[in-house]
Amino acid sequence: MTLPGPRAQDTGRRPRRHDPDRRVRILDAALDVLVEQGMAGMTHRQVAARADVPLGSVTYHFAGLAELRAQAFTRFVELQTAVFEALFDGVGTREEFVEALVDLVHASPARQRSAVLGFELHLAALRDPGLRVLAEAWTRSSQEVLARFVGAADAARLDALLEGMIMHALLATGPRSREAARAAVAKAVELSGEAGFPRTQGENHVR
Amino acid sequence: MTLPGPRAQDTGRRPRRHDPDRRVRILDAALDVLVEQGMAGMTHRQVAARADVPLGSVTYHFAGLAELRAQAFTRFVELQTAVFEALFDGVGTREEFVEALVDLVHASPARQRSAVLGFELHLAALRDPGLRVLAEAWTRSSQEVLARFVGAADAARLDALLEGMIMHALLATGPRSREAARAAVAKAVELSGEAGFPRTQGENHVR
Amino acid sequence: MTLPGPRAQDTGRRPRRHDPDRRVRILDAALDVLVEQGMAGMTHRQVAARADVPLGSVTYHFAGLAELRAQAFTRFVELQTAVFEALFDGVGTREEFVEALVDLVHASPARQRSAVLGFELHLAALRDPGLRVLAEAWTRSSQEVLARFVGAADAARLDALLEGMIMHALLATGPRSREAARAAVAKAVELSGEAGFPRTQGENHVR
Amino acid sequence: MTLPGPRAQDTGRRPRRHDPDRRVRILDAALDVLVEQGMAGMTHRQVAARADVPLGSVTYHFAGLAELRAQAFTRFVELQTAVFEALFDGVGTREEFVEALVDLVHASPARQRSAVLGFELHLAALRDPGLRVLAEAWTRSSQEVLARFVGAADAARLDALLEGMIMHALLATGPRSREAARAAVAKAVELSGEAGFPRTQGENHVR
């Protein structure tokens, strides 16, 4: 029965001065919390604890929770866009394209996080105009990448299919076979126009 | 100075109607709130206000917010399953099938609500095992309906595509052409096996 | 995810008609709850559940929580007075007297209950005039019993000692030796006047 | 329709004083409320009102009602231990010892408060392990003080007697004669061993 002083929010009291990317650390922590606790669980306190940062630091760097949310999602989209780009980097043949898409869809622990964040963003965007703009830009940029390989209309269709498959993969309890995913993706790609595959099958291409 | 007991109270005389289906009214109100405010906004107070019911009524009929959520989603799935069944009632040809799917996807004010609820359920299911069971059952039942017309694997693929298209439709700001949606759906159905279409194309069917 | 109807307060729905001593069952249940949960935990619902009686039955038989409390304590005092009387029934010698007192003090599972209730009553009586009257009557009656064996002043002193020993026994974690209790009681009785012991030591007496 | 987040708020501009010993003020207020309203009446709101502090201040400084209770009782025991020590400071003769004990027992408005708190602590300790530890430590320390004047066993007996007399004094409606209390205490002390009285009776002692 000690008297510990106010509440257990002392994060260790180290004198962490000069922490230039504290802002980014907070954003990443916010995304972590968002993945684990959902939108409703993303509070100043949770984020601060996750970032190992004093509570005031979060309100200091971000004008409010809405802004924190917006910037966190913005960071997510930036990172995710880069990942998406990289995924198709060096893809030349239809087979490689399909394989890249299967990578995208097939649930790996790493993909789980971005899948959850993506859907959180989509849902949040329904009620926040700023986020809606962000979500649309993200979707557009994704489809533009896909459109390098298939036509624009096919890209939209493919993107929708991927979105749905990712959601299904997210919710499925049992492990899903990669082959099933590949078959589904392949069938969808099959129908797409030929445009955009610089190399014929089997041809090697150094990016 | 009497023993206070936890509380002392004087109920504010108000007509206390016996209301047999109040429970269902509360569930519908909960779904309304969920659509408009999102999961975080679905509070006892909001739901009570929406159902035009005193606060205590919500906590009386449901043991907790978790149960209210669960039962609301359960009701949603029940209703939605019926709607889904009805949509394909009388569908005989591939053309009719495609048209039904386009109805499903194309954003009408009426579909908006169920689309949002569906995605809210999917997201909530990520963190609630009970809801996950419900979501899986719903997905399974939907795919079983689709599987009457195309093969099981195609049904899963089609379902994913629809899911993605619905989400895209939900987020799109501008109005989307019904033709674009039809084209995308048609292409996906094209690839499916012939199984399940009792009538040949062009054949007339009196609904 | 079943729809169990309102809340889990259905006590089994047997048609318990003609239950003449339901009132007493409720009182005993109230005392049980009081022992286990404390004053703050003695709610209508807890009592009803404990008595295996519908919620409305408690409010039907008792005008309010205050009355339920009062009547429960009244019942407790009645029962306890009888027990107290019985304890000294047949006590003739100083040794028997001491032994009876030690029985009273020494913590047995059975005594635990009445000890707790007694202290709850004392504390509640501090703020409820009605209970204060009851508590005083109880104290007076106890001391009158003791005064049959020792003088009135000694009875008051003895009663206080017993009260304190009971409280200490209640709080002690380790088991207390009966001998220690006997020694303490004996010493207190030693000082008392001779009045009231009809039999000399060793003499047999059929009540 | 912006994302609502859990809440949106506008603090109602009020002077926000930095108040370093607000924590202690809250604890004292909690003890005041406890004396007047009993355990069940000791709510956040009552305490806040009593301490003239906003509601949030109580929950800010104490993690929960249980902790508030625990720390309030801890403070009570600390203060009371000091008072108890001071009471016997300078006591040298058996007469002074008795007189000190009578001071302890005889109901003065000042003692009323600590007596009530003491019994509340004892009762609360029955169901709270942390408080039980505290109560036991308190009892032990009290008896150790008494044991400076009488033997250990006698100290326990004396302590029990005092406890009982305090409770009786607390409940008695009419004023009790100090002489009666002195007589009872004197008789109990009479039986105790001689150990611990540095000065013989009648000897004068300059405090």
Added chain:
DNA sequence: TATGAATGAGGGTTCATTCAT
């Protein structure tokens, strides 16, 4: 610049009590 003490609105939930059935 950075922090955390402070505030009150609002969240989930429990409950005494009333009253229609």
Added chain:
DNA sequence: GATGAATGAACCCTCATTCAT
């Protein structure tokens, strides 16, 4: 007579946000 549906008041607690330091 007996019951349980219904009602809000009040409870504990969390939290976004402000602001003194």
